[in-house]
Amino acid sequence: MTALRVVLADDDVLLREGLASLLDRSGFDVVGQAGDAAQLLNAVRDTEPDVAVVDIRMPPSHTVEGLEAAGSVREEFPEIAILVLSAHVEVEHAMTLLASGHGIGYLLKSRVVDVDEFVDSLERVANGGSVVDPELVMELVNARRRDDPLAVLSAREREVLALMAEGRSNAGIARQLWVTEGTVEKHIRSVLAKLNLPETPGDHRRVLAVITFLEAR
Amino acid sequence: MWSHTRRIPLAAEAGLAASAALGLFAFVAATLTITTHPIVVLLLVAICGGVVFRAARTGSDLYAVPMALAAVLAFDFFYLPPLRSFGFPDYANWGALLLYLGVVVFVCTISARTRRRVDSLDRAQATLAKEQAALRRVATLVAQESSPGEVFTAVAEEVGRLIATDSSRILRYEHDGTATVIAAWNLELPFRVGDRLSLEGQNLAGIVFRTQRPARVDSYADAPGPLAATVREAGIQSGIGCPIIVGGRLWGSMVAVTSQRQPIPVGAELRLAAFTELVATAISNTQARADLTASRARIVRAADETRKQIERDLHDGIQQRLVSLALDLHGVDALLPFELEEAHAQLSRLEAGLTGVLDELREISRGIHPAILSQGGLEPALKALARRSAVPVALVVRTNRRLPDRIEVASYYLVSEALTNPAKHSHATEVRVDVEQTNGLVRLSIRDDGVGGADPSRGSGLTGLADRVDALGGTIEITSPPGNGTSLLVTLRFTTPEGDFASGGTGSDISSTGLSIRPREART
Numbered sequence: 001m002t003a004l005r006v007v008l009a010d011d012d013v014l015l016r017e018g019l020a021s022l023l024d025r026s027g028f029d030v031v032g033q034a035g036d037a038a039q040l041l042n043a044v045r046d047t048e049p050d051v052a053v054v055d056i057r058m059p060p061s062h063t064v065e066g067l068e069a070a071g072s073v074r075e076e077f078p079e080i081a082i083l084v085l086s087a088h089v090e091v092e093h094a095m096t097l098l099a100s101g102h103g104i105g106y107l108l109k110s111r112v113v114d115v116d117e118f119v120d121s122l123e124r125v126a127n128g129g130s131v132v133d134p135e136l137v138m139e140l141v142n143a144r145r146r147d148d149p150l151a152v153l154s155a156r157e158r159e160v161l162a163l164m165a166e167g168r169s170n171a172g173i174a175r176q177l178w179v180t181e182g183t184v185e186k187h188i189r190s191v192l193a194k195l196n197l198p199e200t201p202g203d204h205r206r207v208l209a210v211i212t213f214l215e216a217r
Numbered sequence: 218m219w220s221h222t223r224r225i226p227l228a229a230e231a232g233l234a235a236s237a238a239l240g241l242f243a244f245v246a247a248t249l250t251i252t253t254h255p256i257v258v259l260l261l262v263a264i265c266g267g268v269v270f271r272a273a274r275t276g277s278d279l280y281a282v283p284m285a286l287a288a289v290l291a292f293d294f295f296y297l298p299p300l301r302s303f304g305f306p307d308y309a310n311w312g313a314l315l316l317y318l319g320v321v322v323f324v325c326t327i328s329a330r331t332r333r334r335v336d337s338l339d340r341a342q343a344t345l346a347k348e349q350a351a352l353r354r355v356a357t358l359v360a361q362e363s364s365p366g367e368v369f370t371a372v373a374e375e376v377g378r379l380i381a382t383d384s385s386r387i388l389r390y391e392h393d394g395t396a397t398v399i400a401a402w403n404l405e406l407p408f409r410v411g412d413r414l415s416l417e418g419q420n421l422a423g424i425v426f427r428t429q430r431p432a433r434v435d436s437y438a439d440a441p442g443p444l445a446a447t448v449r450e451a452g453i454q455s456g457i458g459c460p461i462i463v464g465g466r467l468w469g470s471m472v473a474v475t476s477q478r479q480p481i482p483v484g485a486e487l488r489l490a491a492f493t494e495l496v497a498t499a500i501s502n503t504q505a506r507a508d509l510t511a512s513r514a515r516i517v518r519a520a521d522e523t524r525k526q527i528e529r530d531l532h533d534g535i536q537q538r539l540v541s542l543a544l545d546l547h548g549v550d551a552l553l554p555f556e557l558e559e560a561h562a563q564l565s566r567l568e569a570g571l572t573g574v575l576d577e578l579r580e581i582s583r584g585i586h587p588a589i590l591s592q593g594g595l596e597p598a599l600k601a602l603a604r605r606s607a608v609p610v611a612l613v614v615r616t617n618r619r620l621p622d623r624i625e626v627a628s629y630y631l632v633s634e635a636l637t638n639p640a641k642h643s644h645a646t647e648v649r650v651d652v653e654q655t656n657g658l659v660r661l662s663i664r665d666d667g668v669g670g671a672d673p674s675r676g677s678g679l680t681g682l683a684d685r686v687d688a689l690g691g692t693i694e695i696t697s698p699p700g701n702g703t704s705l706l707v708t709l710r711f712t713t714p715e716g717d718f719a720s721g722g723t724g725s726d727i728s729s730t731g732l733s734i735r736p737r738e739a740r741t
Contacts, residue, residue: 012537018544025551062533063592087532088579090589092597109536110575113543113568143604146611146647 004126007032007047009040009069010055010085019053019112026119035059037069044073049080051126055109056086056093067093074100081125085109089136091215098130098211102204105131105167130167130204132211137165140214149217152194160187161195165210169203241265242289289314344379348488351375355495359502366400368499372471372492373402380485382456382473387496388414388422389469396422399469406451406474418442421458425470431459431486452476457486459493463501471496513688514623521586521626528586536578543571587629595625595652602633607640608665609647616654624659624709627685628652634678635663635705643667643703661707670699 006028010016013035020030032043036059044052052073056066070082081103086093089108097104105125111133112118121131141150141162153161156177163173170188174181192199197213200206245261293314355375358368365387373385384403388396391413398412408414416423419440424432434440434456437449448456456474460467471493475481550564582588590598596614603610619625632650639645645667653660686693691709 012533012541015537015541015544018541018548022544022547025548057533062529063588087536088583088588090593090597090601092589092593108579109540110543110572110579112540113547113572113575115547139601139604144606144609146609148609 003027003029004051004123005029005031005047005049006122007034007040007043007049007052009034009036009043009052009058009066011035011058012055022112022115023119023122026115028119028122037065037072040069041072041076044077044080048077051081051083051103051122053083053085053122056084064093067096070097070104071100079103081105081128083107083122083125083131085112089133089139091136091140091211094132094136094211095215098132098204098208102130102202103128104204106136107131107133108135124167124172128204129169130207132166132207134162134166137162137211137214140165140211143214143217145217149195153191157187157191157194160184161191161210164188164191164206165214167203167207289318348379348491351379352491352495355492359495359499362502362506363499365496365499365503368496369400369471370402372496373473376473376489376492377403380457380473380481380488381477382475382481383477384453384475385471385473387461387469387471390426390467396426396469406453407447414444415442416444418445420444420448421456421472421474422470425458425460425472426467429460429462429467431457431490433457433481433486435480448474454478455480457481457489459486459489461493461497461500463497463504468497468500510688510690513684517627517685517688518623521623524586525591528582528588531578531582531585532588536575539571539575539578543568546571590625590629591622594619595628598625598629599632599650599652602629602636603650606636606648608636608645610636610650611647612650612652614652616652616659618654620654620659621711623689624711627682627689627691627709628659628661628707630685631661631682631705631707632663634682637678638671638703639665639667642671643669645702657711659709659711661709662704664702664704666702668699669697669701669703671695671697671703 006023008016008020008023008030010019016033016035020033023030031047031049034040034043040052040054043049052070054066054070054073056064058065058069066084066086070084073080073082078101082097083105084093084097085107087109089106094106097106103125105121107118107121111121125131141158150158150161159177160173163176168176170181170184173188174184177184189199191197195213197209200209245265248257248261352375355368355371358371369387376382376385384406386398386402386406386408387400389399390396394416396414396416398408398410398414401408401410414422416426419434419442421432421434422444423442424434434445436455437445437453440449453474453476456472458470458472461469461471471489473489546564546567550561550568553560553564587598587601589601595616599612599614603612620628632652636648636650639648643665645665648663648665651660651662653662683693686707686709689709691707694706695703696706697703
């Protein structure tokens with residue numbers, strides 16, 4: 001299997017170089033680097049990578065340029081996976097990204113420190129999966145409601161729900177919880193039934209449905 | 218003093234009276250020589266009575282004439298032969314009668330003059346009392362912190378009543394030597410609020426601007442300049458003007474004009490000064506309030522900018538550096554031989570420590586300024602706040618557009634602070650947060666179903682937000698009846714009222730003039 005080809009976009013050169021060497025060491029092929037949205041689009045056009053890792057804050061205004069750049073890449077190359085990194089995670093940004101289709105990820109920038117987990121996330125995104133930062137999922141799951149629809153879930157079912165929202169596959173959830181895939185499937189069916197959510201084919205649509213449900217509850 | 222009557226010299230008056238008396242006497246005597254028919258006598262008595270009554274009413278000096286005449290006729294009728302009948306007195310008595318008539322005319326003239334003087338003093342006193350009452354009414358308005366607009370309208374009405382002017386304007390002098398109409402009472406003149414007027418030529422605004430003293434124009438008939446021409450065309454005959462001095466500097470003027478042919482009484486412009494001083498006080502008060510609000514707003518804005526900058530520095534600077542360091546650490550880890558287990562373990566601990574620092578950093582910077590507030594607006598920021606609240610929050614945001622930055626920031630901090638109270642003290646099971654935006658106002662309502670009885674005066678974080686609310690010209694109201702929950706109602710305003718009166722003035726005092734214009738920038 002050939003190495004996954006990555007384009008990096010971050011205006012902080014030190015960090016970008018650090019990330020590039022980390023990905024190099026972890027078996028990725030960093031084919032391009034960019035300091036802003038325009039350079040990113042050029043690099044993507046030139047190299048047509050498997051995945052683009054994009055910092056959400058870039059020049060000129062250092063707000064959500066990365067989000068807009070991700071949208072542009074998506075529009076032009078729908079098959080290229082995108083992982084957006086951010087200093088803080090917001091539900092609205094996650095919803096925007098998830099709405100653009102599968103092969104999308106949204107993580108805290110500090111996640112790169114846990115290299116194994118980060119590499120795993122990047123591979124999942126590159127393979128068409130969707131990744132949502134656990135902190136954001138925790139915020140959504142733990143939000144308190146007076147008539148909380150999540151109250152009917154058992155503790156284990158809440159864990160399963162959170163992992164689904166993070167974009168993990170059944171096998172991934174089983175690995176995290178140290179249970180068999182069969183048990184996970186049983187939990188998932190129960191969660192979906194209790195929350196009145198449809199059983200959707202594919203992990204991405206499941207993520208979208210769960211996040212939408214959590215956000216709206 | 219406010220009204221004038223023409224005076225004739227005493228000698229002329231006495232002469233006139235005497236000739237009138239002689240004329241009347243001759244007329245009566247001649248009539249009686251022809252006939253002494255009772256009806257004619259009765260008619261003569263009625264005429265004399267009528268003249269006496271009329272003269273007594275008007276109080277003129279000629280009052281003396283019919284009185285004296287009546288006395289002479291009575292003397293003639295009752296005491297000179299033939300008795301009980303009118304007839305020419307004998308020539309020897311002419312001298313005595315004339316002397317008598319002269320004395321009576323003189324005495325009556327003196328008494329009439331005295332009475333007139335007393336009357337005029339009474340009138341002056343009544344006018345003074347009216348003027349004092351008018352000043353008191355206006356002063357009360359000023360003391361009640363009424364807007365300069367209200368004060369001006371009151372002044373214009375009072376001056377209109379007292380001096381009989383029928384139109385007035387307040388003008389503010391601008392740096393370019395023109396004047397702006399700030400307020401108008403009675404709109405017959407073509408000058409509307411907001412119009413810019415040139416001060417060239419002979420016009421009240423220009424004279425007051427140049428002399429900085431009260432001024433009057435008795436006739437616009439051949440006054441030069443465009444302003445005078447417009448005034449003339451509008452049928453204005455005369456007018457008075459008075460400077461408005463605020464804080465020792467000429468701010469503007471008040472001009473009152475009339476279309477009556479009769480000129481405005483002498484000295485009226487000095488009376489106007491007492492009123493314009495009150496207008497100046499009202500303007501100065503408003504300016505002080507506006508300055509205070511503006512300075513509060515600047516302080517709040519500066520603090521917000523600083524917080525935003527710190528949040529940026531934390532995310533774009535320190536966090537980036539820490540992540541870079543963690544990546545370097547991982548690089549070092551990869552370089553070390555596999556066997557150095559202890560070193561690998563220590564590096565892992567360092568990485569974990571860095572992750573912890575990064576998490577804390579994120580929490581701190583969110584507390585300093587939530588980035589989503591500037592990026593996504595009030596609704597997503599409040600939603601995030603609600604999700605993190607220890608007490609369940611039912612949030613309804615009824616605004617479909619981005620609000621001015623300062624409104625969003627103030628609303629966010631108010632809700633944030635209001636949510637800490639039910640969590641700490643009130644044992645509430647739910648907090649309802651409603652945000653509503655209606656023409657120029659944002660209303661926030663935060664109600665919990667807790668135990669109530671909160672005392673806002675006892676050091677709540679909300680009192681610290683009162684300045685922020687004040688700076689936005691808003692209101693804040695906390696009700697917390699025991700057993701009935703706590704509710705916080707806040708109204709925030711986008712626009713700043715009284716911008717026109719709170720700014721301007723001539724002179725080079727940039728420090729006060731420049732700054733006091735600031736509230737107008739804040740309008741949206």
